[in-house]
Amino acid sequence: MAGKTMFEKIWSRHVIAEEEGEVLLYVDRAYVHEGSSHAFAQLDKRGRRVARPQQVFAHADHYVPTTGRDRGIEGIAIPEIRNMVKLLQTNTAKHGVTLFGIDDPRQGILHIVPPEQGITQPGLLIVGADSHTSTHGAFGTLAFGAGASEVMHVMAMQQLWQRKPATLRITVGGKLGFGVSAKDVILAIIARIGVDGGAGHVIEYAGTAITGLTMEGRMTLCNMSIEAGARAGMVAPDESTYAYMEGRPYAPKGANWKKALDAWKSLPTDVGAEFDKDVAMDGGAIAPMVTWGTNPEQAGPVTGNVPDVRNVGDDNKRAEYEAALDYMGLQSGMPLRDIKVDRVFIGSCTNSRIEDLRAAAEVARLGRATIPAWVVPGSGTVKAQAEKEGLDRIFIAAGFEWRDPGCSLCTAINGDQLKPGERCASTSNRNFRGRQGTGGRTHLVSPAMAAAAALKGRLTDVRDLLKH
Amino acid sequence: MQPFTKLTGIAVPIDEPNIDTNQLCPTRFNKVPRGPKHRDILFHDRRFNADGSEKEHLLNVEPFKRSQIVVANRNWGGGSSRESAVYALYEFGIRCVIAPSFADIHSNNCAKNGLLTVVLPDAECAAIRKQLRERPGATVSVDLAAQTVTDAKGQVRRFDIHPVRKKCLLEGLDDIARTEQYQDRFEAFEAAYRKERPWLYAG
Secondary structure (H helix, E strand, O other): OOOOOHHHHHHHHOEEEEEOOEEEEEOOEEEEEHHHHHHHHHHHHOOOOOOOHHHEEEEOOOOOOOOOHHHHHHHOOOHHHHHHHHHHHHHHHHHOOEEEOOOOOOOEOOOOHHHHHOOOOOOOEEEEOOHHHHHHHHHOOEEEEOOHHHHHHHHHHOEEEEEOOEEEEEEEEOOOOOOOOHHHHHHHHHHHHOOOOOEOEEEEEEOHHHHOOOHHHHHHHHHHHHHHOEOEEEEOOOHHHHHHHOOOOOOOOHHHHHHHHHHHHOOOOOOOOOOOEEEEEEHHHOOOEEEOOOOOOOEEEOOOEOOOHHHOOOHHHHHHHHHHHHHHOOOOOOEHHHOEOOEEEEOOOOOOOHHHHHHHHHHHOOOOOOOOEEEOOOEHHHHHHHHHOOHHHHHHHOOOEEOOOOOHHHOOOOOOOOOOOOEEEEOOOOOOOOOOOOOOEEEEOOHHHHHHHHHHOEOOOHHHHHHO | OOOOOEEEEEEEEOOOOOOEHHHHOOHHHOOOOOOOOHHHHOOHHHHEOOOOOEOOOHHHOOOHHHOOEEEOOOOEOEOOOOOHHHHHHHHHOOOEEEEOOEOHHHHHHHHHOOOEEEEOOHHHHHHHHHHHHHOOOOEEEEEOOOOEEEOOOOOEEEOOOOHHHHHHHHHOOOHHHHHHOOHHHHHHHHHHHHHHOHHHOOO
16 A cells, blocks of 8 residues: 555545545644734624634734834824734734734744744644745645635634645755755755646655755754645644744643654655655755745856846747846846846845854855845744844844834735835745835845845855855 | 526626636725625726826726626736635625636635636636637626626526535535534534543543
8 A cells, every 4th residue: 555645644634524535634733914904804794703712823923024123003193004013913912813923922924933932843734824834844744725714614613625635745855955945855856846837736855965954954944835836835843843843832742742743753645655646856956045036936046147038049938038137127138247236135934033143144254235134033033032042243243223023024014025126035835026116126135135135236156255 | 695596797808817716806905894885996006007097907997897798818816815805806796707717716705606607628718818809898698507608799607606505506505503413413513623632622
């Protein structure tokens, strides 16, 4: 008998009922944020209560300012933005949902806080009111994003109707090279399979280059699964996972820890289990990556060039590239390292964990920022840890701005945004048109690459800096 | 939910692939409560300048201002899970999007709001878009029960749809009502589950 995939094991354990191939799933945890106001409004309209408030966790992250936080909610200057943060407070209080609010020392991004609090655990089924909920798959968890109607349904019923996705295994073998991070791996994967390469699938990442990643790296990887169109991304739990979990506030304790560990160890995909699709890549061949276009598949190694549109045979593809380059204000065929940037953003649910800040600081200490550069930690916990390690002082001494936790310039709705035409080297996850502000231009990079861009004022191969 | 049965309406061709939900509803509009304002939020930054004046865009001109159907390109609706992208489409008057492929979350969000997403092969979508550019204002018909699209030239094209999604759309069925039928199973499931995984509920 063929073995089972990790996805299959988690999926089948959560099935409550089935109707013609549509399955009613039990949801262990739901993660919401200020933007979930639409879901709460739908709940109110139906006169419903949150069914399992202890299994729903709310985060003030999308709309919170990243400076001037000493005055809490009242310190938010723009009324519409202040109202969003307040509304979450009101809704969660009304329904008895745990809130990591603006004044909470643990406050942070909904894909940073639950793992560091031990709320995200292996084997769970997690639904988030945000597409980057795929992040939590790093723990061997089935976690995916949903819109307001589905999130409302989860809050009302602690269940969700879904169709079973297909499975895709991406094996990254070998060992990552010097200066190459999880961000480069996922950008290389998306460049290879495309922004819809994972559509309808749950990805399991495997191979030595993946198991060699820390939990922070695995979260970065799984985070951007949605940028390949995948329903979710997962990495099998192993000793790194258990070591990360142990002792966290919500992690199992005492006798429960042993029980949990036994259950978690049964999760990894069985030998011989089959996937619907398989992709293999060589981790050793991946270079630091940058995006040049307006979606995450339009990316290449920093040592390369923007595509020369004259060499693109397919008419549709050429038109697509021309439109992207026009928006980005780039010349066809130009070296990526000739692209000057106006500012740098280090942060977001993709890259604002302690390891990301350490990698950026290692580069920042080599010089001084020549352009505005922001560092926005993913949570109060990350911020405190970084300050304990002196990373804040390294950034400040190098001319970087050290800010308070939140989504900030990734989703650009808290007031932090690019000006039209402004070009940003960013550790976030989306280089869509206008994502960081109307008319803004985004180049996605790793934290170390972002710090290098800050020092040089242009896209730079971080390996050249680190070698000196 | 408003049922979707049959629709004949003006269809607008959108050739650009990978239209993400940031384009359908720029993020800063996510905080707007659902309502008529969403009509102008659809493709806002493609349709309007910073001062509110109109840019050149198909959705700003007759007859496309009255579009009820979008004929799009591959990977429509990628990116953010924001349902406001669906509110924008819906309030503009769009009830059906036809494309070679859709992003999963957006497609679910459409279905939960009575907006039909129809998958037709790339070449068929391209052919219909060409018809619509040649004859602006031409109508397309969609019959969900029959699973057919009748293009601007009268050619009938069949599409596939999951039987449950079809039923929910045709009858305007509500998910919560469906789920409630399984309340007993849910309770039994949860009791067993809690016993098996006590660490999830400790403290």
